[in-house]
Amino acid sequence: xxxxxxxxxxxxxxxxxxxxxxxxxxxxxxxxxxxxxxxxxxxxxxxxxxxxxxxxxxxxxxxxxxxxxxxxxxxxxxxxxxxxxxxxxxxxxxxxxxxxxxxxxxxxxxxxxxxxxxxxxxx
Amino acid sequence: xxxxxxxxxxxxxxxxxxxxxxxxxxxxxxxxxxxxxxxxxxxxxxxxxxxxxxxxxxxxxxxxxxxxxxxxxxxxxxxxxxxxxxxxxxxxxxxxxxxxxxxxxxxxxxxxxxxxxxxxxxx
DNA sequence: ATCGTTGCAAACTCTTTGCAGGATT
DNA sequence: AATCCTGCAAAGAGTTTGCAACGAT
Numbered sequence: 001x002x003x004x005x006x007x008x009x010x011x012x013x014x015x016x017x018x019x020x021x022x023x024x025x026x027x028x029x030x031x032x033x034x035x036x037x038x039x040x041x042x043x044x045x046x047x048x049x050x051x052x053x054x055x056x057x058x059x060x061x062x063x064x065x066x067x068x069x070x071x072x073x074x075x076x077x078x079x080x081x082x083x084x085x086x087x088x089x090x091x092x093x094x095x096x097x098x099x100x101x102x103x104x105x106x107x108x109x110x111x112x113x114x115x116x117x118x119x120x121x122x123x
Numbered sequence: 124x125x126x127x128x129x130x131x132x133x134x135x136x137x138x139x140x141x142x143x144x145x146x147x148x149x150x151x152x153x154x155x156x157x158x159x160x161x162x163x164x165x166x167x168x169x170x171x172x173x174x175x176x177x178x179x180x181x182x183x184x185x186x187x188x189x190x191x192x193x194x195x196x197x198x199x200x201x202x203x204x205x206x207x208x209x210x211x212x213x214x215x216x217x218x219x220x221x222x223x224x225x226x227x228x229x230x231x232x233x234x235x236x237x238x239x240x241x242x243x244x245x246x
Numbered sequence: 247a248t249c250g251t252t253g254c255a256a257a258c259t260c261t262t263t264g265c266a267g268g269a270t271t
Numbered sequence: 272a273a274t275c276c277t278g279c280a281a282a283g284a285g286t287t288t289g290c291a292a293c294g295a296t
Contacts, residue, residue: 067187
């Protein structure tokens with residue numbers, strides 16, 4: 001299956017590159033619409049799926065929120081969500097203190113850490 | 124608005140008390156059905172909402188998952204999700220190393236920490 | 247010209263809501 | 272008896288899919 005370069009896919013890639021933060025499908029739609037008028041939400045979902053399969057995007061799940069996606073290959077980091085504007089930002093590094101203690105018999109394979117608060121634009 | 128004690132609400136409370144871990148509406152339904160045959164998922168959702176309003180339950184959001192609920196008033200703790208069986212467990216304490224560093228202008232109000240792995244039953 | 251991609255609308259899943267009958271106080 | 276609660280079915284929100292037309296190669 002050859003993949004083609006459409007204006008729509010290009011607009012979606014550009015949205016992620018220029019925003020530089022995890023985007024929801026809905027956010028992606030509004031940025032992509034600035035470049036391709038009439039682009040549909042179904043196209044956003046389909047292209048996000050292909051970009052995840054191509055490993056150009058990775059999913060970012062936020063507790064209690066719908067999925068976001070960010071450009072892949074950034075190394076271990078965590079996320080911040082602004083309670084005012086709802087935007088999600090990357091937080092470099094990891095403030096985890098060694099290995100977390102788990103009850104007997106439990107084995108950890110990964111962790112996720114989220115910070116909630118107010119971003120620099122909304123403060 | 125007086126609240127009444129129905130068999131359904133009682134079964135839902137019992138489900139949370141006997142399981143002792145955060146439950147999804149679907150999980151709550153199957154435990155409650157053991158006591159009240161024919162109980163409907165709408166009743167589960169409605170009672171969970173009231174119990175959250177009464178502060179008997181609190182929502183537990185898991186990244187990439189639908190909401191779970193747990194009995195309220197347990198103090199600061201985090202959660203573990205088993206990648207095999209999907210069950211969520213409470214993890215006592217907090218392994219966060221001091222205050223996380225944030226970029227200039229960002230203010231943190233809370234955080235969430237999740238561990239993913241394999242539980243003692245699935246290992 | 248081929249065949250991957252798009253927009254539209256319908257289908258799905260999860261959750262919420264309206265309503266008439268049933269249960270609790 | 273009054274009225275809150277339940278089950279059912281329909282309605283919403285978010286996401287996925289079928290299909291005919293479109294467009295990149």
